[in-house]
Amino acid sequence: MGFENFGTVSFTAEAKVADFITQLEAGKVMATRCRKCGGSYFPPKADCPKCLSSDVEWFEVKSQGKLLSYTVVNYGPSGFENDAPYILALVKFDEGIQILARLSRDIEEKDIKMGMNLTVNPAKLPDNRIAYEFRRA
Amino acid sequence: MEDVAIVGAGQSVFARSCGESIRELCFEAYKEALEGLDITGNDIDASVVCSAPEYDKQRSPSGLISEYLELTPKPTFYVETVCSSSSTGLRVAWSLIKAGLHKTVAVIGFQKMSELSSRDAAERMGRGGDIIWESPFGITMPAGYAMYARAHMARYGTTEEHLAKVRVKNSHYGVANPKANYRKELSLEDILNSEMITSPLKKFDCCANADGSSCIILAGGDVAKSITKKPIWVVGLGAATDTMSMAGRKSLTGLQCAQEAAKQAYEMAGVKPQDIDVAEVHDCFTVSELLAYEDLGFAKPGEGAGLLEDKETYVEGKIPVNVDGGLLSKGHPIGATGGSQIRTIVRQLRGEATEAQVKDAEIGLVHNIGGVGQYGNVTILRR
Ligand SMILES: [Zn+2]
Numbered sequence: 001m002g003f004e005n006f007g008t009v010s011f012t013a014e015a016k017v018a019d020f021i022t023q024l025e026a027g028k029v030m031a032t033r034c035r036k037c038g039g040s041y042f043p044p045k046a047d048c049p050k051c052l053s054s055d056v057e058w059f060e061v062k063s064q065g066k067l068l069s070y071t072v073v074n075y076g077p078s079g080f081e082n083d084a085p086y087i088l089a090l091v092k093f094d095e096g097i098q099i100l101a102r103l104s105r106d107i108e109e110k111d112i113k114m115g116m117n118l119t120v121n122p123a124k125l126p127d128n129r130i131a132y133e134f135r136r137a
Numbered sequence: 138m139e140d141v142a143i144v145g146a147g148q149s150v151f152a153r154s155c156g157e158s159i160r161e162l163c164f165e166a167y168k169e170a171l172e173g174l175d176i177t178g179n180d181i182d183a184s185v186v187c188s189a190p191e192y193d194k195q196r197s198p199s200g201l202i203s204e205y206l207e208l209t210p211k212p213t214f215y216v217e218t219v220c221s222s223s224s225t226g227l228r229v230a231w232s233l234i235k236a237g238l239h240k241t242v243a244v245i246g247f248q249k250m251s252e253l254s255s256r257d258a259a260e261r262m263g264r265g266g267d268i269i270w271e272s273p274f275g276i277t278m279p280a281g282y283a284m285y286a287r288a289h290m291a292r293y294g295t296t297e298e299h300l301a302k303v304r305v306k307n308s309h310y311g312v313a314n315p316k317a318n319y320r321k322e323l324s325l326e327d328i329l330n331s332e333m334i335t336s337p338l339k340k341f342d343c344c345a346n347a348d349g350s351s352c353i354i355l356a357g358g359d360v361a362k363s364i365t366k367k368p369i370w371v372v373g374l375g376a377a378t379d380t381m382s383m384a385g386r387k388s389l390t391g392l393q394c395a396q397e398a399a400k401q402a403y404e405m406a407g408v409k410p411q412d413i414d415v416a417e418v419h420d421c422f423t424v425s426e427l428l429a430y431e432d433l434g435f436a437k438p439g440e441g442a443g444l445l446e447d448k449e450t451y452v453e454g455k456i457p458v459n460v461d462g463g464l465l466s467k468g469h470p471i472g473a474t475g476g477s478q479i480r481t482i483v484r485q486l487r488g489e490a491t492e493a494q495v496k497d498a499e500i501g502l503v504h505n506i507g508g509v510g511q512y513g514n515v516t517i518l519r520r
Contacts (some may be wrong), residue, residue: 003269003273006269006273007272007273007274007275008273008274008275009272009273009275010269010273011264011268011269011272011273012268012269015269042384043267043269043270043271043382043384068284068288068389069284069285069287069288069291069389070284070287071280071283071284071287071335071336071337071338072333072335072336073275073277073280073335074332074333074334074335074336075259075277075279075334075335076256076259076275076277077256077257077259077260077262077263077275077277078254078256078257078259078260079260080260080275081256083275084275086275088274088275088276088280088284090284090383090384090386090389097384098383098384098385098386099384100270100271100274100276100382100383100384101274102274102275109336114287114288114291131273131274
């Protein structure tokens with residue numbers, strides 16, 4: 001399986017990094033690391049442009065991240081109308097990567113603090129779709 | 138190698154819905170650009186057509202527009218960097234002339250956004266990000282800039298009122314611009330009380346989608362002097378990129394692509410931020426103009442709001458910015474926007490900006506950004 005059921009609306013399915021989805025379904029959010037030069041990637045890359053190697057390994061994003069910024073989206077684009085309002089956030093993790101995703105609906109806007117600790121976790125969506133989201137650490 | 142000048146600059150009226158086809162829309166800008174020049178379409182050696190795809194159904198629009206303007210059999214092609222497409226077109230035209238391949242080149246930018254609903258247009262813009270990893274979360278253009286706004290506020294104490302002051306200024310100048318879509322003056326309260334779109338950006342912090350076209354005609358030095366009394370010289374060009382994904386951004390308090398492009402353009406032109414007499418910056422959102430003040434060196438990082446408090450970016454100020462109303466008043470027909478900004482600076486440097494002329498302007502700057510800080514373009518012009 002590829003990315004066809006990823007997020008509210010997916011726009012393409014095939015990718016060499018489609019294993020990401022298998023692992024997401026198994027409960028893990030993964031990034032890639034180049035076995036040759038150690039470069040780490042999120043969004044995951046199947047190839048390392050630094051050393052031109054395609055020998056990359058998966059590693060789990062397990063650290064507590066820090067909230068860099070967020071926005072409450074009240075106006076969703078086509079395909080996302082029924083999701084709004086939703087909160088998009090950018091979080092920086094100790095593994096040397098940053099991730100954009102939504103905040104869990106358990107977190108209310110008034111409780112958001114810049115720099116707050118968050119983890120990234122798989123999230124089941126309606127209609128057998130899947131994504132990941134940020135939860136309070 | 139000879140210098141390159143802008144000899145003609147035109148744009149259509151920017152409107153929510155133009156009621157015409159893209160070829161007819163382009164004609165309006167082309168006509169204004171050619172008017173008053175001692176050349177005709179036959180003297181144009183090549184054209185560069187600029188827009189973002191998927192708003193109208195026409196594939197390969199350059200051929201269509203070339204036919205309508207009777208530019209065949211001269212070469213034409215399409216360039217795209219979303220909202221900065223026509224600044225990229227100018228860069229390409231400059232190099233075609235500099236390389237000696239062509240003497241006179243037209244850069245034609247257009248967008249007809251009214252063929253789509255607002256939500257469908259927002260979906261296209263969302264796909265102007267990373268479609269595997271970020272678009273499926275419902276990212277939009279305003280959401281990306283809203284995250285920059287939130288980060289700037291947290292770090293520097295910038296407020297929603299500071300952002301609103303950008304729109305107060307730009308709406309003031311928009312009233313006088315006959316090419317602008319939005320021509321009503323807005324008060325601080327109007328802006329602060331408008332509907333929240335994506336926090337902290339409200340309805341009046343955002344520019345409107347629009348239909349529009351622009352056309353810039355460039356020529357090599359000797360040709361330029363022979364066809365116009367007022368050539369405007371392209372003296373500085375800067376272009377840079379940042380990651381397509383938001384995840385890749387190293388800073389959220391400024392656009393790194395703009396900082397890098399500005400550095401290149403200043404260096405090439407041999408000028409400093411304080412030498413700029415008038416500027417057009419990419420105010421797709423109020424926060425974008427504030428970031429531009431700092432990214433271009435008009436203010437130190439975190440001090441952009443001070444320029445607004447002191448009215449230094451008004452016509453009478455130290456560095457007038459967007460005194461044609463900006464994108465916030467004109468509207469933002471993506472592919473046409475850069476050309477419209479360039480046209481405004483050309484009119485300022487020629488002393489023809491009757492609506493809001495900056496006294497004795499000699500050096501002008503255009504800052505045109507594609508996407509949420511993905512493509513940065515800075516152009517410096519001199520009379
Ligand atoms: Zn490597």
